Amino acid sequence: MNKPPAVRLFGEVGARPGGKHTLECDPSDVGNVCSKIRDAGFDFLSFVTAVERGDSFEVVYHMRNTGEWERLFLKTEVPRDEASLPTVSDVWRAANWHEREVYDLFGVEFDGHPKLERIILHENWVGHPLRKDYEEREQDITLDMIDLVDDEGGEDHDVMYVNVGPQHPAAHGVARIQAAFDGEMVEKVNFDIGFMHRGVEKLCETFEYRQIVPYYDRMDWTGPSNVEGAYVRAVEELLEVEAPPRAQYLRVIASELGRITGHLIGVGQMAMDLTGMTGVIFMYCWREREKALDLLDMMTGGRLTHNYMTIGGTRYDLSEGLEEKALKFTKEMREAIVEYHSLTTENEVFRARTVGTGVMDGDLMLDWGVTGPSLRGSGVDYDLRRDDPYFLYEDFDFDVITYPDGGNYDRFEVRMDEMEESCRIIEQALDEMPGGDHQAKVPKRLRADGEHYAAVEAPKGEFGTYIVADGTNKPQRLKIRTPSFSNIACVEDLVRGEKIPDLVVGFASLDPVFGEVDR
Amino acid sequence: MNATNMTDALLNALGIYGLEGLPLLVAQVAVGAILAAVIILVIALVTYYKRKFMGDAAVRIGPNRTGPFGILIWVADAIKLIQKEDIVHRDADPWVFNAGPIVMVTATVMTFAVVPFGYGLVFSNMDVGLVYLFAISELSLLGVIMAGYGSNNKWATISTLRAVLQTISYEITLIIAALGVVMVAGTFNLHEIVLAQEGTFFGILPRWFVFTQPVAFVLFTVAMFGEIMRNPFDLPEAESELVAGYYTEYSGFKFALIFFAEFGHMVLATFVLTTIFLGGWLGPSFLPGVLWFTVKAYFVLLLIFVMRMTHPRVRPDQMLQLGWKGLLELSFVNLVLTGVVLAVVA
Numbered sequence: 004m005n006k007p008p009a010v011r012l013f014g015e016v017g018a019r020p021g022g023k024h025t026l027e028c029d030p031s032d033v034g035n036v037c038s039k040i041r042d043a044g045f046d047f048l049s050f051v052t053a054v055e056r057g058d059s060f061e062v063v064y065h066m067r068n069t070g071e072w073e074r075l076f077l078k079t080e081v082p083r084d085e086a087s088l089p090t091v092s093d094v095w096r097a098a099n100w101h102e103r104e105v106y107d108l109f110g111v112e113f114d115g116h117p118k119l120e121r122i123i124l125h126e127n128w129v130g131h132p133l134r135k136d137y138e139e140r141e142q143d144i145t146l147d148m149i150d151l152v153d154d155e156g157g158e159d160h161d162v163m164y165v166n167v168g169p170q171h172p173a174a175h176g177v178a179r180i181q182a183a184f185d186g187e188m189v190e191k192v193n194f195d196i197g198f199m200h201r202g203v204e205k206l207c208e209t210f211e212y213r214q215i216v217p218y219y220d221r222m223d224w225t226g227p228s229n230v231e232g233a234y235v236r237a238v239e240e241l242l243e244v245e246a247p248p249r250a251q252y253l254r255v256i257a258s259e260l261g262r263i264t265g266h267l268i269g270v271g272q273m274a275m276d277l278t279g280m281t282g283v284i285f286m287y288c289w290r291e292r293e294k295a296l297d298l299l300d301m302m303t304g305g306r307l308t309h310n311y312m313t314i315g316g317t318r319y320d321l322s323e324g325l326e327e328k329a330l331k332f333t334k335e336m337r338e339a340i341v342e343y344h345s346l347t348t349e350n351e352v353f354r355a356r357t358v359g360t361g362v363m364d365g366d367l368m369l370d371w372g373v374t375g376p377s378l379r380g381s382g383v384d385y386d387l388r389r390d391d392p393y394f395l396y397e398d399f400d401f402d403v404i405t406y407p408d409g410g411n412y413d414r415f416e417v418r419m420d421e422m423e424e425s426c427r428i429i430e431q432a433l434d435e436m437p438g439g440d441h442q443a444k445v446p447k448r449l450r451a452d453g454e455h456y457a458a459v460e461a462p463k464g465e466f467g468t469y470i471v472a473d474g475t476n477k478p479q480r481l482k483i484r485t486p487s488f489s490n491i492a493c494v495e496d497l498v499r500g501e502k503i504p505d506l507v508v509g510f511a512s513l514d515p516v517f518g519e520v521d522r
Numbered sequence: 523m524n525a526t527n528m529t530d531a532l533l534n535a536l537g538i539y540g541l542e543g544l545p546l547l548v549a550q551v552a553v554g555a556i557l558a559a560v561i562i563l564v565i566a567l568v569t570y571y572k573r574k575f576m577g578d579a580a581v582r583i584g585p586n587r588t589g590p591f592g593i594l595i596w597v598a599d600a601i602k603l604i605q606k607e608d609i610v611h612r613d614a615d616p617w618v619f620n621a622g623p624i625v626m627v628t629a630t631v632m633t634f635a636v637v638p639f640g641y642g643l644v645f646s647n648m649d650v651g652l653v654y655l656f657a658i659s660e661l662s663l664l665g666v667i668m669a670g671y672g673s674n675n676k677w678a679t680i681s682t683l684r685a686v687l688q689t690i691s692y693e694i695t696l697i698i699a700a701l702g703v704v705m706v707a708g709t710f711n712l713h714e715i716v717l718a719q720e721g722t723f724f725g726i727l728p729r730w731f732v733f734t735q736p737v738a739f740v741l742f743t744v745a746m747f748g749e750i751m752r753n754p755f756d757l758p759e760a761e762s763e764l765v766a767g768y769y770t771e772y773s774g775f776k777f778a779l780i781f782f783a784e785f786g787h788m789v790l791a792t793f794v795l796t797t798i799f800l801g802g803w804l805g806p807s808f809l810p811g812v813l814w815f816t817v818k819a820y821f822v823l824l825l826i827f828v829m830r831m832t833h834p835r836v837r838p839d840q841m842l843q844l845g846w847k848g849l850l851e852l853s854f855v856n857l858v859l860t861g862v863v864l865a866v867v868a
Contacts, residue, residue, distance in 0.1 A: 165676045173762045184680070187838050276762040277834035279753065286580035352754050352834045503680070504837050507763050 025076040030062070030088035033079055034115075037064070037091040044068040045075055047369045048091075049458070049489075051101035052482040053109040054471050055135050058083050060111055063469070064091070064098075065456060065484075069369060069385065076456075087112040090119075097372025100492045108133040108204075123197035123521060132205055133480075162190060169198050173276050173507040176517030180494075180510070187502045192495055196488075199521040207481040212238055212449040213314060215481070220308035222485065222519040226265030228257035228299065229461040230519075231312040233483075236393050237457035237468035238314050244445055248437040250316035251395040255432045256329070257302060257311055258394065258459070259425040260295050263336065265462030266376070266418040266425075267292040269514035273415055274347055276511040277356055284346045291339045294332050301325050314449065316442030326433050333426040340422060348416065357412035361509035363497050364409055371493035374486050375464025376417040377513050381409035387460035394459075398435070399428050411505070411512040418514070450476050456484075463487050463514055485519035531642060554635075557645055561634050565786050566596040572785075572827060579831055599778070606774035611674075614771060618672030623776045626665030626783035630790065633659045637793045638713045640803040640811035651712040652704060655794065656697055659749075662783060663689050666758070669780065670768035681767030684838060685751065685758035691845035692748030692755075695741055698853035702738035702860045703731045703798050716802035730801040737856045739799045741849055743825075748845065750791045751784075752826055756835040792822040 028036045045066035053060045064077040081088050090113040092099040102113045103122040110131035113119055121128060125144045130137050163184045168174035177198035183190040203222065207215050219234045220227040232254060239246065246254070271288030278284065296306045301322045303309035311318050347353050365381035378385060386403040388396040404420040406413035451472035458467030464486030473479040490513045497513075498506045532553050533539075570585065570593055577584025585592030610616050636651040638644040648654055663685065670682025704710060707718035721729045732739045748755040759767040769780045796802060796818040803811030836844070 163676060163680075165680075172765060187680075274834070278832075279756055279759075279761050279830075279835065281576065281753065281830045282834070283576075283580040283831045286582060290581050346832055350833065352836055355840060356834050356837060502837050502839065504760070504763050504835070 024074055025078060027078045030079045030081045033062075033064075033077075034089035034091060034094070036077065037094045040066060040075065040077065041094050044070055045073075046095075046366070048095035048097045048101070048372055049374075049465060049467065050372075050469070050482065050484040051091075051098055051105055052469060052480075053105050053111055053133075054454075054480045055083075055109075055133075056080065060086050060109060062088060062105065062111060063482075065469070066095075069383065074456075081111060086110060087114055089114050090116040092116055095372070096367075096370045097489055097492065100488065101372075104488075107131070110134065121197075123200045125197075132202060161185060167506070169195075173511065175272065175511065175515055176520075178491075178515070178517055178520070180506070182506065184503060189498050189501050189503060189506045192498060192506065194491065194494065196491075196517070197521050199517050201522065203522045204481055204483055207483075208478060211476045212451065212478070215478075216312065217308060217310045219483075220305075220310060222483070222522060223265070223461060223463065223466070223487075223516050224307055224518055225268045225516055226258075226261035226462040227307065227309050228254075228261035228303070228311060229265070229459055230261075230466055231309065232258055232394065232459040233457070233461065233466040233468050235312045235314055236459055237455055237470050238449075238451070240457050241451050241453060241455040241470055241472060242314070242445075242449065244315045244443060246316045246443050247439050247441065248395060249320075249439045250441045250443070252432045252436050253302070253317045253321060253441060254312055254394045255396065255399070256429055257299065257309070257317075259428045259432075260299050260302075260329075262425045262462045263422050264292050264295045264299070265514075266422050267295070269376075269462065270343065270347075270415065270418050270422075273411075273508065273511040273514070274353075276507050277353065284343065287339065287342065287346070291336055294335065298325065298329055298332055301328065313442065315445035316440070320441045321436065329429055329433055333430055336426050337423060340419060343419065348412070348419070354412065356504070356508065357410065357415060357512075359408075359410055359412075360501060360505045361411040361414075361497050361512055362409050363493065367496065368409070368493065371496070372489035373464070373493055373513075374489065375460070375462070376404075376421060377414050377464065377490055379403065379405045380414035380417045380512075382407045387458055387465060391458070393457070399431050401428050411508050414512040414514075448476055450474060451478075458484065461486055463516060463519070464490060466519075483519075483522055485522060487513075487515040487517070487520045488522075491515045491520060554645065558631050558634075561631060561786075562782070565782060565789050566600075568789055568823070569599075569785055570596050575824075575827055576831060579827075603778035604775050606777075608774040608776065609771070611771055613674040615672045615674065618668045619771075620672075620776070622665050622667075622669030622672055623772070623779035623783065624665075625668060626662045627779050627786070629658055629661035629665060630783045630786035632661075633790050634786075634793070636712050637790070637797060638716055638802060639793075639815050642713075643803075643812065644713050647713050648711065650710045652700060652710045652715070652798075655712070656693070656700075659787070659790065660689070660693065662787060665783065666768050669772070673768065673771040675771050677764045677766075677770045678768045681758045681760070681764045681770075684760075684764075685768060687838070688748055688751065688755060688757055688841060688845075691842055692745040692849070695845065695849040695853045696745040696749055698850075698857055699738040699741040699745060700798060702735045702853075702856050705857075705860050705864060706731065706734060712797055712802075715798055716804065719801040719804060728801055728804065730799060730804075732799040735799070735856075735860070737852065738860075741853050741856065742799065743795065744844075745849060746791045746795060747826070747829065748841070750788045750826070752788065753830045754833040754836050755841060756830075757838055757841060760835060788826060789819075789823070792819045792826065795822050 045068045047067045049065045049067060051064050053062045059080045059082050062079050062081060066075045090102055092102060100122060102116055105111050106119055107121040107123050108131055127143050165182050165184055167180040167182050169177040169179045179195035181193040203218050207218060216231055216234060219230045223230045267288040271285040275282055275285040300306050302325060303311035363381060365383040368378050368381045369383060382405050384403055384405050389403055401424045404417050406416050452474045454471045456467055456469040458465045466486055467484035469482035470478050471480040494510055498509045533549055574584045585595035588594040588598045610619055633655055635645040636648055636655050666685045667682055670678040707715045709715060719730050723729060727733060751758050772780055796815060800818045803815040805814035
């Protein structure tokens with residue numbers, strides 16, 4: 004049994020092996036095959052999506068296993084006019100939201116799904132936008148603000164249904180949580196997302212490969228440089244272009260600065276949800292974030308939307324004077340982290356509020372498809388920078404931070420410690436910066452063929468791009484696997500039975516950004 | 523000299539003696555109105571100071587445009603809020619909804635009547651001053667309940683329930699802790715409670731009740747945070763959870779009134795703590811009593827601000843645990859011990 008799980012699978016489930024650990028099967032077998040895949044050790048479903056292939060949809064599942072971090076694609080074809088196949092949401096909880104998304108945007112039905120409703124678009128929406136023949140039309144969208152839940156409960160049922168959001172201080176953007184409160188206890192929550200859906204995936208199908216990068220910036224605005232990496236990595240690997248080492252190091256610096264800016268918001272907003280607007284910690288995080296943004300501004304020319312990474316390199320070389328400034332920043336950052344600790348983790352009330360609340364164990368987190376600091380806070384040692392290195396991350400010496408208990412406190416601490424590791428990586432990158440060019444020679448017109456999935460470790464978790472190319476200069480389908488989308492799906496389990504304040508804090512501890520949840 | 527009240531003192535200063543009946547009532551109302559206006563001005567200036575202080579602490583600038591150093595920001599705030607539309611939404615109970623802020627402000631301003639700012643500087647020198655103070659300041663909770671239930675809003679309802687729960691839980695500790703002081707001072711009269719703190723131990727340590735009743739002081743301070751609903755007991759407002767708590771639905775001037783009442787409550791709490799534990803206006807004679815009072819109240823206010831900026835709020839269940847399973851028992855123990863010590867000494 005020393006063979007990798009994917010190899011073990013072949014022959015057993017009656018599916019034929021394809022390249023790169025790809026399995027194909029009949030749509031009716033999906034449930035069966037997936038249970039076997041799961042039993043073989045693939046405990047993490049990273050996404051489910053569909054690709055239009057003429058008269059049929061190819062439904063793609065992508066799994067990893069925590070043992071060897073091996074990757075497996077499962078593909079199945081369903082006819083366009085009768086698009087239905089069994090659900091796998093009982094195999095991986097993570098499939099729940101991803102299948103709803105496929106249903107919403109492609110109209111593929113999943114039999115036996117516990118709640119097959121539109122997830123991103125409004126329930127009255129007509130048509131499925133990611134189909135190639137989708138035409139824009141006027142939609143009848145009425146905002147129903149009163150009838151949130153069908154059953155308001157009988158007179159003897161002491162449950163209060165409350166609409167947390169879309170306009171709520173703790174919505175972190177625009178999300179709506181329909182919550183049932185029993186006194187101060189959270190009985191049940193139901194997420195409503197999609198308020199910021201901008202159809203990025205559809206938009207990307209209309210742009211050339213080079214033009215897509217800025218759209219990635221606009222998904223995770225807390226750390227855009229990481230997210231750009233998710234795209235350029237996928238395209239470079241698809242086109243077999245290799246960026247020169249200098250470019251890779253520059254990308255690492257940008258990514259780690261982005262991680263610091265992202266985590267500063269994550270840490271700051273969680274502390275703010277605990278303290279309220281009057282708390283100083285959020286502004287202190289903002290102070291350091293401003294310095295990091297200045298550095299990114301120097302490097303990339305932009306504070307919020309960098310558009311820094313290009314296919315085959317970076318847009319600019321290392322700016323003059325950046326090195327001293329960056330070293331000064333990492334020094335100040337370390338001092339600031341000590342200050343943050345004194346205001347948060349060393350505060351008795353903070354500990355009383357966060358230790359032991361919002362606890363979820365690592366297996367369940369993986370089952371929900373949670374990645375990034377939130378997963379590492381549950382003790383799962385998984386970081387794409389180390390497990391699936393990109394941008395020459397293997398050159399750097401850094402620790403993957405994990406905390407064992409899986410509570411709000413642990414997720415907070417993981418982010419705090421990761422900022423220090425990011426400082427370390429930045430210092431190493433500046434110290435060992437290779438010479439040479441920062442941009443590889445890439446053909447003027449990029450044409451790609453084939454399909455590829457690549458992911459990077461963004462501040463929120465695994466940010467991946469699945470490109471299906473058809474030989475033209477535009478992608479045929481671009482699936483963006485965003486970490487926040489998968490991360491917040493677990494809130495239902497995370498906050499059940501907690502108090503109202505911990506609903507807010509538990510949600511904040513997952514650090515969602517709604518630009519990437521809704522895309 | 524028997525301490526007179528401020529109304530009489532002012533009338534006497536104006537050369538008016540021996541008023542009776544209706545003229546006296548009119549004069550008292552007029553003086554009361556002037557004094558209430560002064561209190562309102564003080565509270566308004568405290569809001570300015572709070573914004574400036576918190577701005578500095580949180581690496582922001584704070585108000586700096588209206589008047590020198592932004593000192594007129596409260597005027598601009600008031601004008602802005604008065605101009606705003608006064609919204610009473612469809613499902614609200616308009617009478618209760620509108621009356622809530624008025625009750626809150628009235629109760630808050632009324633409580634200032636018994637606070638002695640200096641020797642003889644007390645609006646109404648009541649013998650039951652402390653009882654009056656607790657009774658009337660509790661009335662503002664009634665205003666909170668009216669505002670919360672009148673709003674017919676789920677956040678406001680949760681907030682109101684929390685406010686009632688919290689106030690009841692901490693009120694008892696607050697009063698029992700204060701009773702320790704009353705037993706030592708032998709009076710409910712706030713003016714006389716301050717006078718009872720005159721003198722020093724060994725010529726250095728002032729005889730303030732913070733030194734003779736340290737446990738009561740700690741209990742009173744903690745319970746006071748619960749009473750004025752500030753961090754770490756910010757549960758009814760809890761803006762990251764309950765939007766804005768019981769005043770979620772308020773706008774315009776009524777919102778300003780609620781804010782004012784909340785601030786007034788906070789300022790009152792600093793005054794009360796100063797009066798009964800920190801020796802009120804007492805201090806070395808190089809400064810007038812009122813200034814000593816202000817300085818002490820200022821430090822208590824700083825304590826409230828710093829707690830607000832640095833401490834997260836506790837969960838409701840933690841708040842109840844602390845209130846009923848810790849503070850309450852301690853306050854009774856303190857009361858009994860005080861009684862025993864007094865009996866032995868006497």
